Amino acid sequence: MSNRAHNFNPGPAVLPLSVLEETRDAVVNFSNLGMSILEISHRSKDFEAIVQAAEADALAIMGLSAQDYSVIFVGGGASLQFAMIPMNFLRTKADYLVTGEWATKAAKEAKLLGAVNEAASSKDKNFNYLPKSCKFSPDADYVHITTNNTIYGTEWKAVPDVGAVPLIADMSSDMFGIKRDWARYSLIYAGAQKNLGPAGVTMVVIKKAFLEAKAKDQVPTMLKYKTHIDGKSLFNTPPVFAIFVLGKTLKWIQKEGGLAAIEALNQAKAKLAYDVIDAHPGFYKGTVTDKADRSIMNLTWNLPTPELEEKFIGEAKKRGMVGLKGHRSVGGIRSSQYNACPTESVETLAKFMEEFYAENK
Ligand SMILES: *Cc1c(COP(=O)(O)O)cnc(C)c1O
Numbered sequence: 001m002s003n004r005a006h007n008f009n010p011g012p013a014v015l016p017l018s019v020l021e022e023t024r025d026a027v028v029n030f031s032n033l034g035m036s037i038l039e040i041s042h043r044s045k046d047f048e049a050i051v052q053a054a055e056a057d058a059l060a061i062m063g064l065s066a067q068d069y070s071v072i073f074v075g076g077g078a079s080l081q082f083a084m085i086p087m088n089f090l091r092t093k094a095d096y097l098v099t100g101e102w103a104t105k106a107a108k109e110a111k112l113l114g115a116v117n118e119a120a121s122s123k124d125k126n127f128n129y130l131p132k133s134c135k136f137s138p139d140a141d142y143v144h145i146t147t148n149n150t151i152y153g154t155e156w157k158a159v160p161d162v163g164a165v166p167l168i169a170d171m172s173s174d175m176f177g178i179k180r181d182w183a184r185y186s187l188i189y190a191g192a193q194k195n196l197g198p199a200g201v202t203m204v205v206i207k208k209a210f211l212e213a214k215a216k217d218q219v220p221t222m223l224k225y226k227t228h229i230d231g232k233s234l235f236n237t238p239p240v241f242a243i244f245v246l247g248k249t250l251k252w253i254q255k256e257g258g259l260a261a262i263e264a265l266n267q268a269k270a271k272l273a274y275d276v277i278d279a280h281p282g283f284y285k286g287t288v289t290d291k292a293d294r295s296i297m298n299l300t301w302n303l304p305t306p307e308l309e310e311k312f313i314g315e316a317k318k319r320g321m322v323g324l325k326g327h328r329s330v331g332g333i334r335s336s337q338y339n340a341c342p343t344e345s346v347e348t349l350a351k352f353m354e355e356f357y358a359e360n361k
Contacts, residue, residue, distance in 0.1 A: 011150070069206065070208055081204065097160075099130055101152075145170070153300030176262065195338045267296055283360075309331070
């Protein structure tokens with residue numbers, strides 16, 4: 001299909017074409033059953049196999065064992081996790097690293113349920129950097145980190161050492177885009193619509209020992225992690241279609257060579273765009289002050305004036321590039337270069353940036 005846009009949408013975002021094609025076929029006739037994936041029972045053997053494969057593939061991609069970790073697929077978006085985490089695990093106090101809008105929203109929910117220590121914050125400079133030191137509480141129930149700050153374009157490459165305190169991470173916008181030391185985390189969650197699939201499902205990875213030792217009991221059934229773990233994501237009707245597409249995307253990640261190959265591609269794509277920014281620093285102004293903090297998923301920059309930014313977005317669109325407008329809260333340009341964003345799209349962007357610079361400097 002040659003009429004694909006160069007899609008830089010921040011989320012919902014680009015998906016692999018092969019995944020879309022497999023999905024298209026399954027929407028009409030899933031697995032030769034004479035029924036659509038939208039028409040089968042979530043309790044059927046066929047759908048159970050899809051959930052089990054997605055769980056196994058997610059663990060395989062991370063190199064984690066099913067003995068130690070559970071993977072569940074739930075609704076409500078990453079935003080529901082902001083509340084579920086403190087509901088299940090906040091007993092007295094939790095540490096939050098406040099490095100962006102989503103991190104702020106996560107901390108806000110926790111404050112409704114217990115004490116929150118902002119172990120570090122970069123709010124003083126509109127989140128344009130990652131804090132270099134954190135004041136962790138040794139007795140915190142957990143530390144919450146947002147590994148990639150989707151709106152501000154920062155990404156923790158190395159996550160601070162939190163000692164023995166359980167580490168919980170919102171990886172919505174860089175899940176499986178970068179290799180991480182997965183075993184360090186007690187809980188990882190990611191809304192699918194950035195890097196894993198369509199909107200409607202959130203993947204949650206939970207260390208079993210953490211759940212057993214720390215989870216609270218007095219939690220409404222649907223908001224309790226144990227419910228969905230025991231039910232193998234089938235306690236109630238899950239987002240069947242979104243799980244199906246997510247499962248296909250996990251297979252695609254493995255076919256591409258797994259995380260090492262995917263990250264190498266993402267690093268190369270990020271370099272293509274950052275190199276142009278760095279070649280013309282008076283014109284393309286990266287918003288992140290420390291280059292080490294720059295995200296390889298969401299790249300953010302400004303042009304000398306809002307008018308030029310608007311012109312940039314308009315001309316990019318004429319060349320088939322969409323989704324480059326910065327988040328409404330910060331403006332500027334944001335290029336979201338998730339796993340399924342082809343290198344060719346970023347090459348097109350980088351070439352356009354050079355031309356735009358030459359014509360408008
Ligand atoms: C997009 C995003 C969210 C919100 O996800 P929803 O699924 O819309 O609730 C949360 N955290 C991060 C880091 C995000 O990028």
